[in-house]
Amino acid sequence: MDILSSFNYWAVIILMMIGFYIIIANNNLVKKIIGINIFQTSIFIMFISMGKVVDGTAPILNDLNTLYSSPLPHVLILTAIVVGISTTALGLAIIIRIHTAFGTIEDDKIQQEIK
């Protein structure tokens, strides 16, 4: 069946939409960061799925295997994970300072106070 053969990509789309929905709809700033993390994770899965070659093994040169998966997406995603962690860390640090300054991390209460 078509859905099963491209199962990874369906998972990517569903995860991406869940993450995106949390970013837009949730009122809590920490949960927004969680939403961003889910969103980014879905992209990581997309990259990893792209690199997979059916029946391919890890790209180690020997006589037994001739078919390899592409290692490049993995390398890219390692970098992207680092970027994602930095974003999360910075976001959480800003949230801590927001909490000391405003006394809340609820979006609507902060916006009320700003006005």
Place this chain on the structure above:
Amino acid sequence: MIISQLPVLQVILPLAAAPLCAILHHRILAWALTLLVSLISLCFSYMLLNQVLIEDTITYAMGGWVAPWGIEYYIDKLTAYMLLIVNGITVLVLLGAREIVESDIASDRIYLFYTAFLLNLTGLLGVITTGDAFNLFVFIEIASLSSYAMISLGRDKRSLYAAFKYLIFGTVGASFILISVGLLYVVTGTLNIADLSQQLTNTENTPTITTAFVFFIIGIGIKAAIFPLHLWLPDAYTYSPSIVSTFLAGTTTKVFIYVLIRFIYSLYGYEFSFFTESFHYLLMLSASGAILYGSYLAIKQDSLKRILAYSSIAQIGYMVLGIALITELGLMASLVHILNHAFIKVGLFLAVTAIIYSYNTDSIEKLAGIAKTSPFIFALFIISGLSLIGAPLTSGFISKWYLIKASLEADYWIFVSIIVISSVMAIIYIGRIIETAYFKPSAKQTATLDLDKKRPYLLFLSLVVISFINIYFGIETSLNVDMASQIANELINK
């Protein structure tokens, strides 16, 4: 020997100076180091420009790994032009930054501010020089992450919320760019921009390529604050420390417009972008919206920095409009406006910075009659202001002249009227500040000059230099216009 290493030195130099700045742990030394690095960087970009004018393109294989496999740094005329703008703006902003930063940012965090500043510069220069799509994403994130940190350093607690909002928007934008890079990699199996564009011309147009294009446009639209994806910009510019708003207004959005041009013309090829996808109608709509909406909201604001922020949204609209006309003249007008607007906006923001520094207020009502006490700052504000409006003999006039000429050439009369209307609106919002400062009698709530603070003489110096540049490019256009028309010609006829 050093000449062949120039492309990578642009990025390595500020990157290496950033931790050094943190180690120095001294506010004045950190400032001096940052200024020194930006000056050297400016010299290097000038040498690169000269080199590029002789050789046309320079490529640099990172670590000796040749192009499609390794990361390549790619310098052509457009790159050198943008490098010169960004480095020039950086030097001018930093020159006057010392006193302002000391009054804006808590003194134990100043060295960290300069560290973030250098990292931001690294990111921006990297975005311009790199020839690799994934590397581009990494540099975009370096630039963005450091700018979130810089914005959150403001004394106003609203700066924290502005930084957080920008972080959410920016990360979504960057993730979209990452998706687009991934989809392009699936189709072509390469990440090198030059190689990608060649592979794309050989492959048939599939939905995957179109999806990648759409993701890219939305991502870069958020980053460059192209209307209607600009919502993070007004707060970020208003509440961040003045020097940060000045720097961001002069560089970040322009660099992302550069990325847009790079992707449309060098990667996808403009035939794909405009003829297959009819994408320019969307851009035209967005540009007209930005110009009218930004100018309209600028009129309604009471805070000086907020007025300039909304005016920036309108000016980004001009740059997008030039691209959307898909003519050589339009692209050239866009490139000229990137340079002119960078200097105009930095001039205005620096003048406003000086006002906020000396009077401790950002509100237009408290400025009644203060031009008498600070005639010098306001005289320079008027020069940049006139340039923003587009008065003859200033650089703003030149950009608008070419934009109008390009719209007429492409037979879009409507844009001529939009440009004229928005110029009138610019007269209103800039005129309002000038009128209050010069002609309103000072009242009880008028702010007074803060005599405790040192006078920022270096800031005045960079203001004078910028005003001179604004007038110079209004009279003698051979430098920037010739360069821009060469670049536009190469991009379109490639």
